[in-house]
Amino acid sequence: MTHPVIEQLTALARESGGTGEAAVLYARGDVLVVRVGGVVAKAHRAETTDLPARAAVAAGHPGLLLPPIRVPDPVDGRTVSVWPAGEPVDPADPFGAPWEEAGRLLARLHALPVPAGLPPQGAPLRVREVLTRPLPDSPAARTILRAYATLPDVLEAPGTARLVHGDFHLGQLVRCGGGWRLIDIDDLGHGDPVWDLARPAALFAAGVLPDEVWSRFLHAYLSAGGTDLGPDPWARLDIPAQALAIQTAARCVSKAVDEGRTLNEYETTLIDACDRISSSRNA
Incomplete structure (x- = not known):
């Protein structure tokens, strides 16, 4: 499966330490999740808002919520985030x-x-x-x-x-x-x-x-x-x-x-x- 967004998410995951082959974990509607080794990159729903504020809550409570690796700038207008794989x-x-x-x-x-x-x-x-x-x-x-x-x-x-x-x-x-x-x-x-x-x-x-x-x-x-x-x-x-x-x-x-x-x-x-x-x- 090839798609520009998959390639961009794969690159984000590799920049964050992911190694190995990329695997699409979820693809439905406009949501896409790609895993590369121990790193997951996600393209969120088009209408997703306030993700940095929400990610800050997760980062502040790592024993409760999975903390993000990073929330980079949007990719081609898509809100994206990078997480450790679980x-x-x-x-x-x-x-x-x-x-x-x-x-x-x-x-x-x-x-x-x-x-x-x-x-x-x-x-x-x-x-x-x-x-x-x-x-x-x-x-x-x-x-x-x-x-x-x-x-x-x-x-x-x-x-x-x-x-x-x-x-x-x-x-x-x-x-x-x-x-x-x-x-x-x-x-x-x-x-x-x-x-x-x-x-x-x-x-x-x-x-x-x-x-x-x-x-x-x-x-x-x-x-x-x-x-x-x-x-x-x-x-x-x-x-x-x-x-x-x-x-x-x-x-x-x-x-x-x-x-x-x-x-x-x-x-x-x-x-x-x-x-x-x-x-x-x-x-």
Whole structure:
């Protein structure tokens, strides 16, 4: 695979100490990630903003967030960054993933002061962006859009603002330097910390994540000093979890069409969850 941006990212990685062959780790939309040995270079979404401020937070907390090697000037107008490579969670074993460590990392993140000038966290905006793009017309897409139409106009009401990752899922964990670190700071900002718990909550509610795994994650988060969710955590989690379930389902439908295949079992389960969301609201 050759592309001018791949070549430029490869050069950036090599300038930062990367050796060996270049490998494309991720290429979807306008996001591109290239690894060269122990160094990863990333071209971010075209609409990415405030990356230096977000990278400064990561650099200041290297035991929590993976610190950047550098954030160079834009390349051909693209925001780029360079990072040490880490060992990701095994996608073939999500139930054996470090869920407790993830909960503890998020609790530590949410306890940090919010630096001045940091923008709002990106999760609610990303939900809107994904669901306002055209979806391929299909029964699954219509189910997703019906569920989306039931969400409130304001996904995140003003209130407690903590430091929030903004796009947490298992793919945002890597092992580096002897421990697990959070990566991908594109949506790091201030907001309601329940959004960082909402994707695991959505997978649990959809029937994808077993009760035992969800309980381990939530217990580890709360035991490590995470934000108090009150006597009924779902009073806080419900809307963000539903929003991210709908967003994830929409991405699954688009990906399946791009790959020319039918929906798999995991994706069908999320579509079924969307159907339950709209049915419960319209009952």
